[in-house]
Amino acid sequence: MNFSGTIDFRPKLFSTLRNYSLSRLKDDLIAGIVVGIVALPLAIAFGIASGVTPTVGLITAIIGGFMVSAFGGNSVQIGGPTGAFIVIVYNIIAVYGLQGLAIATFMAGLILVVMGLFHLGTVIKFIPYPIVVGFTAGIALTIFSTQINDFFGLGLSNVPSEFIPKWGVYFQNLGNIDLATLGVGLVSLLVIVGTPFISKKLPGALIAIIVMTVAVYFLNTLFPEFKVETIGDRFGNMSSDIPAPHGFELSMATINQLMPSAFTIAILCAIESLLSATVADGVTGSRTNSNTELIGQGIANIAVPFFGGIPVTGAIARTMTNITNGGRTPVAGIVHTIVLLLIFLFLMPLINYVPMSCLAAVLIVVSYNMSGWRTIIGIFKSPKSDISVLLVTFLLTVIFDLTIAIELGLLLAVVLFLRRVMENTQIRVYGEQLDVAEGTEATTHEVLDVAEGVEVYEIDGPFFFGVATKFDEMMRSSMANKPIVRIIRMRKVPFIDSTGLHNLEILIKSSQKENIHIVLSGVQENVHETLKHAKIHQLIGEDHICDHITKAVAMANEIATNSIDINA
Numbered sequence: 001m002n003f004s005g006t007i008d009f010r011p012k013l014f015s016t017l018r019n020y021s022l023s024r025l026k027d028d029l030i031a032g033i034v035v036g037i038v039a040l041p042l043a044i045a046f047g048i049a050s051g052v053t054p055t056v057g058l059i060t061a062i063i064g065g066f067m068v069s070a071f072g073g074n075s076v077q078i079g080g081p082t083g084a085f086i087v088i089v090y091n092i093i094a095v096y097g098l099q100g101l102a103i104a105t106f107m108a109g110l111i112l113v114v115m116g117l118f119h120l121g122t123v124i125k126f127i128p129y130p131i132v133v134g135f136t137a138g139i140a141l142t143i144f145s146t147q148i149n150d151f152f153g154l155g156l157s158n159v160p161s162e163f164i165p166k167w168g169v170y171f172q173n174l175g176n177i178d179l180a181t182l183g184v185g186l187v188s189l190l191v192i193v194g195t196p197f198i199s200k201k202l203p204g205a206l207i208a209i210i211v212m213t214v215a216v217y218f219l220n221t222l223f224p225e226f227k228v229e230t231i232g233d234r235f236g237n238m239s240s241d242i243p244a245p246h247g248f249e250l251s252m253a254t255i256n257q258l259m260p261s262a263f264t265i266a267i268l269c270a271i272e273s274l275l276s277a278t279v280a281d282g283v284t285g286s287r288t289n290s291n292t293e294l295i296g297q298g299i300a301n302i303a304v305p306f307f308g309g310i311p312v313t314g315a316i317a318r319t320m321t322n323i324t325n326g327g328r329t330p331v332a333g334i335v336h337t338i339v340l341l342l343i344f345l346f347l348m349p350l351i352n353y354v355p356m357s358c359l360a361a362v363l364i365v366v367s368y369n370m371s372g373w374r375t376i377i378g379i380f381k382s383p384k385s386d387i388s389v390l391l392v393t394f395l396l397t398v399i400f401d402l403t404i405a406i407e408l409g410l411l412l413a414v415v416l417f418l419r420r421v422m423e424n425t426q427i428r429v430y431g432e433q434l435d436v437a438e439g440t441e442a443t444t445h446e447v448l449d450v451a452e453g454v455e456v457y458e459i460d461g462p463f464f465f466g467v468a469t470k471f472d473e474m475m476r477s478s479m480a481n482k483p484i485v486r487i488i489r490m491r492k493v494p495f496i497d498s499t500g501l502h503n504l505e506i507l508i509k510s511s512q513k514e515n516i517h518i519v520l521s522g523v524q525e526n527v528h529e530t531l532k533h534a535k536i537h538q539l540i541g542e543d544h545i546c547d548h549i550t551k552a553v554a555m556a557n558e559i560a561t562n563s564i565d566i567n568a
Helices: 012-019 022-049 054-071 083-117 129-146 148-152 163-172 179-198 204-222 231-235 252-284 290-307 316-324 330-346 356-371 373-379 384-400 402-424 465-477 498-513 525-533 536-540 549-567
Strands: 426-430 433-435 447-449 454-460 485-492 517-521
Touching: 012 054, 012 330, 022 054, 022 083, 022 204, 022 316, 022 330, 022 356, 054 290, 054 330, 083 129, 083 252, 083 290, 083 356, 083 402, 129 148, 129 163, 129 356, 129 373, 129 384, 129 402, 148 179, 148 356, 163 384, 179 204, 179 356, 204 356, 231 356, 252 290, 252 316, 252 402, 316 330, 373 384, 384 402, 402 465, 426 465, 447 549, 454 465, 454 549, 485 549, 498 517, 498 536, 517 549, 525 536
Parallel strands: 454 485, 485 517
Antiparallel strands: 426 454, 433 447
16 A cells, blocks of 8 residues: 555556557457447346336436446456446445435446545455455345345335335235246246357356346237236337436535445445456456555546436456356447447347346346355354454345445454454564564574573554554553663564554653663664654654664663672
8 A cells, every 4th residue: 555656547458559469459359349248137127126227228228337347457358337336336326316226336436446545455455355245245135125026016106215114015925926927937947047058258247237138028919818017017218319418416415425335335335346357367367556546446436426316336256257258358348338339229128128127137137146155154154253254244235224334344354353463463572582573584693692681572563553553552561670771673674654653652751760771772773764754753862763672682781780790
């Protein structure tokens, strides 16, 4: 992490075009066409599940996907609406409407750009895996629960948004199941699940939509009593016109209300896009520029609200489809958006005939793939702390709200990180003899004799607030011994925070009152600069800050010997 320096914005598109070739263009065209076809049903399904129209889902995939490919830091990333955003988008629309969603998405885009500018791309990758698995599984279960109404044809119009009341309503209306709708949903599931057994390259979701749309159309024509709700029945005829850009009103009151939601969208986008990029890097051997990727995702989310779109992020399934079909540059991602645009302009009327229960089946399969149940089983073999974090994040996501889950999940991540740092940070006490090479790979050992009245404390790890408190407690417990000199060896302290400085200052002042000398040893350059800035060197004396333990022990032995001789 680096909060200074140059702006790390180097889109992969510009670097890959320098050595572009016709053979590469051919591969990218094929991959882009396949990904565009695969992305079509997902964009429609995610749009509807999020509480907007299929048109909005496609517009998001077209504009947002183009921005991600053009300005992102990964060569094969495919951007668009994803299942991870369904829950948060649906809740924002329910409370603040489409205007609120546009503002929250715009703000999330700005947050992502700022994160990229401040070089926070690598930090996101350090969020503990159980937290990511927990809220991903929670989102998957929530998505599944939102599709029961359409899959079974219950015909409910006002389904509660909360998980437990929602299932209560479902159980109360089980007698209203429409067998025709359920049959379409079950056959759709079979087609989606069975397609990979025929060919792994065929998009099961698209095959199911085509087959079931044609089947329902002819069944409805031949048997008028056979009625299954379609997209056209619910949303009316879909327009094939690209919406004109429009603005929205911003006020401090609105910003304050929507900031938690915007933060959730930004963090979720950052995690999912960088996770997708990491998986892609493992397959292709390329390297993602995390900061550029965040800025690219931010630009996409700044742009789509002006066209009525929903949040955009990198999509793992579509990115992997791109890779397996030969896509290796952002050109493939741009081609996929052109394919979606052509479908939007010329085939939109056909989308009106797609059965809602078929789309529900698509999302049920998506939720199953998101659930990561095999990963969850693996984590249950991990330490209890990881299991607890997973369960807490999962339950918060399902029962309460994704915003709460993200915020508390990040808090848990910080707590876990601090706990592990404290566990790995050791404070050792030496007396009489000290091996200079201890804790290093050096084969030559130099043993220093430590004079009577000299104590050596070594801090192995960052000297931040948790460790500073631990060190302070150790010092207080040993105050009764009252040595003549205390050496604090800091060769393995990479940084010191304000709490560490404060505790160190108190230790120096209290020791000086007791006529105890403090000598610092092996202070790294950046830590030394921090000490100077805090004027510690004036308090302790510049000569009491030594660059090596040999000098520190020599000084301490001399001070201790002179003190003993004077007292004698």
